Amino acid sequence: MGFVYFFYLTLQRTRRFLETTSPVTLLRTPSMTSEALPPPASELHVTKKAKKLPTLPGSMVVQFQDATGKQTGPRIDLPTDSTPAQLELLINELRKATDPTEESQGKVPYSCYINDVEVLDSLRDTLESQGIVNGEAVININYQPLAVFRVRPVVRCTDTMPGHTEAVIHVSFSPDGRRLASGGGDTTVRFWDTGTSLPKFTCRGHRHHVLCTAWSPDGSRFASADKAGEIRLWDPATGLAVGQPLQGHKQHITSLAWEPLHLNRGKGERLASSSKDGTVRVWNVRTGACLTTLAQHTNSVECCKWGGQGVLYTGSRDRTVKIWALQGRDGEAGFGKLVKTLVGHGHRINTLALNTDYVLRTGPFDHTGSLALDAASPMEAAEAKYRKFLEGSEGRERLVSGSDDFTLFLWDPLGEEGGKKPLARMTGHQQAVNHISFSPDGRYVASASFDKKVKTWDGRTGRFLSTLVGHVGAVYMVAWSPDSRLLVSASKDSTLKLWDVAKGAKAKETLPGHMDEVYALDWAPNGASVASGSKDRTIKIWRA
Numbered sequence: 001m002g003f004v005y006f007f008y009l010t011l012q013r014t015r016r017f018l019e020t021t022s023p024v025t026l027l028r029t030p031s032m033t034s035e036a037l038p039p040p041a042s043e044l045h046v047t048k049k050a051k052k053l054p055t056l057p058g059s060m061v062v063q064f065q066d067a068t069g070k071q072t073g074p075r076i077d078l079p080t081d082s083t084p085a086q087l088e089l090l091i092n093e094l095r096k097a098t099d100p101t102e103e104s105q106g107k108v109p110y111s112c113y114i115n116d117v118e119v120l121d122s123l124r125d126t127l128e129s130q131g132i133v134n135g136e137a138v139i140n141i142n143y144q145p146l147a148v149f150r151v152r153p154v155v156r157c158t159d160t161m162p163g164h165t166e167a168v169i170h171v172s173f174s175p176d177g178r179r180l181a182s183g184g185g186d187t188t189v190r191f192w193d194t195g196t197s198l199p200k201f202t203c204r205g206h207r208h209h210v211l212c213t214a215w216s217p218d219g220s221r222f223a224s225a226d227k228a229g230e231i232r233l234w235d236p237a238t239g240l241a242v243g244q245p246l247q248g249h250k251q252h253i254t255s256l257a258w259e260p261l262h263l264n265r266g267k268g269e270r271l272a273s274s275s276k277d278g279t280v281r282v283w284n285v286r287t288g289a290c291l292t293t294l295a296q297h298t299n300s301v302e303c304c305k306w307g308g309q310g311v312l313y314t315g316s317r318d319r320t321v322k323i324w325a326l327q328g329r330d331g332e333a334g335f336g337k338l339v340k341t342l343v344g345h346g347h348r349i350n351t352l353a354l355n356t357d358y359v360l361r362t363g364p365f366d367h368t369g370s371l372a373l374d375a376a377s378p379m380e381a382a383e384a385k386y387r388k389f390l391e392g393s394e395g396r397e398r399l400v401s402g403s404d405d406f407t408l409f410l411w412d413p414l415g416e417e418g419g420k421k422p423l424a425r426m427t428g429h430q431q432a433v434n435h436i437s438f439s440p441d442g443r444y445v446a447s448a449s450f451d452k453k454v455k456t457w458d459g460r461t462g463r464f465l466s467t468l469v470g471h472v473g474a475v476y477m478v479a480w481s482p483d484s485r486l487l488v489s490a491s492k493d494s495t496l497k498l499w500d501v502a503k504g505a506k507a508k509e510t511l512p513g514h515m516d517e518v519y520a521l522d523w524a525p526n527g528a529s530v531a532s533g534s535k536d537r538t539i540k541i542w543r544a
Helices: 002-020 084-098 100-105 123-129 357-362 378-391
Strands: 059-065 071-079 110-114 139-145 156-161 168-173 179-184 189-193 198-203 210-215 222-226 231-234 253-258 270-275 280-284 289-294 301-306 311-316 321-325 337-342 349-354 399-403 408-411 424-426 433-438 444-449 454-458 464-468 475-480 486-491 496-500 509-511 518-523 530-534 539-543
Touching: 059 084, 059 123, 071 084, 084 110, 084 139, 110 123, 168 210, 168 530, 179 210, 179 530, 189 222, 189 231, 210 253, 222 253, 270 301, 280 311, 301 349, 311 349, 349 357, 357 378, 357 433, 399 433, 408 444, 433 475, 444 475, 454 486, 475 518, 486 518
Parallel strands: 059 139, 168 518, 253 301, 349 433
Antiparallel strands: 059 071, 110 139, 156 539, 168 179, 179 189, 189 198, 210 222, 222 231, 253 270, 270 280, 280 289, 301 311, 311 321, 321 337, 349 399, 399 408, 408 424, 433 444, 444 454, 454 464, 475 486, 486 496, 496 509, 518 530, 530 539
16 A cells, blocks of 8 residues: 555656646746747737637545445545556555455556546546536546456467358357357257367257357256247257257247256256247256246347346347246246336347346356356356345346337346336437347347347446447347456458457458358457358357
8 A cells, every 4th residue: 555655656756847847838038029020920919819628637535446436445536647557556456455355466557437428548638528627626436347357369260170061040158268169950959169260069850040159157958949839958968968858839939048046046947949930938958847837028038148146037029028926836826927017119129238247157157167166056157146235236237228219228137126118218229129148247238130240238337338349240149258348249241350348449350261150259268269150151269
């Protein structure tokens, strides 16, 4: 703590010294009289003196606040040219001084914000960009922790994996990032070794296109669903089918969602499926029984998400999002009850995303793909991870919906005020929104659209941040790096593009190689690689 204060006191003293001995101060000599020198050009024909614009002082008083708004340390007088690195150093020292447990965590990286605008260069630049020049005001600086690891940008295709005989519609890495699965129009599910990029198993049994897939939170099971309305379960370790197909839907299945691991306490693994037949079914995958059918939507259900607080979110062509209670044991009163309906969109809802998606997906695994060693069980590790995430997100699980009406809505669906009104209506796309995704830390939302653009938004307020331009065809999917710094997009134009979200609208890399539209995309939870699947029937692996 003493070092940091000494550092900033030294900065201030140096600044004051420079101000009093400024080299641009002009000392006039006797020969430089007004008679000897012509008047400056700026003084000729001047009838009105220009108004002097206010400028920022050399220092300002700031108050640091964490993501929940809680103040950290006292108010501090800081130089206005302080950089993000210097602010990060000071925050770490302040936190260690107020909480001794912080010492054991080492240096934690933070990003800083003033009025929701990130400090990227200096305090001065951030304040001036907002027109803040009042040196007497106390400036609140909010800070948020960043990932303690850094994912390297993917820049090259290291492997092309043939095998599918029709378009590859889905690719997804396992929760630990060490295995890859794919599903395609050729009715097969395939498992791949991510180390060698060689096929491990080809799973047959579906009679129609495999439209959606999902890994169980612990990675022990893999579910796939097809255009005929049938769900099959597979053992990724052997490639063999598990149990009988789950049948009941009358039309094709649009989405699958597993119950989060920390909610699965002796209840048996449960899986939700949404369908074009307008229903959502919840299954016990151990017994193959359909536990309940949710049938209150009036049109095709396009997507479903199982949240970390025991509710299921569904989005439909009927323009609504519905929230269902799935807590408790199967058959208990209230299981499958409709909690609320969120309305506001003017057209079908195509996609949903939760700020907890990454935490729920990776469950008990850390960013290296290893199980937490300090937890008694994977369930407890997953729950601790989820609770810790919520602590940094104001205790709230937020939802974003994307629609054919060109908009996104940000919701606080389980908030104290009922959550029936959106926190923000996010406009800017000029065609339908295909896909949306929260960054793993919940700070950003990325949206992909038929208008050939990707847009980024503030994940807490819904405020528009940037438009990422470069694709020349519809953008189908986006995927975040696990450290929330990079974004990759897949397009009809046969390319992937890599974006650094903090550095503007220009793509960091364009990744060509596919010969046709890119339908499927995923970034491994351990950050090691990106997988893409295409209409050209191949899967490509991209690495740093």
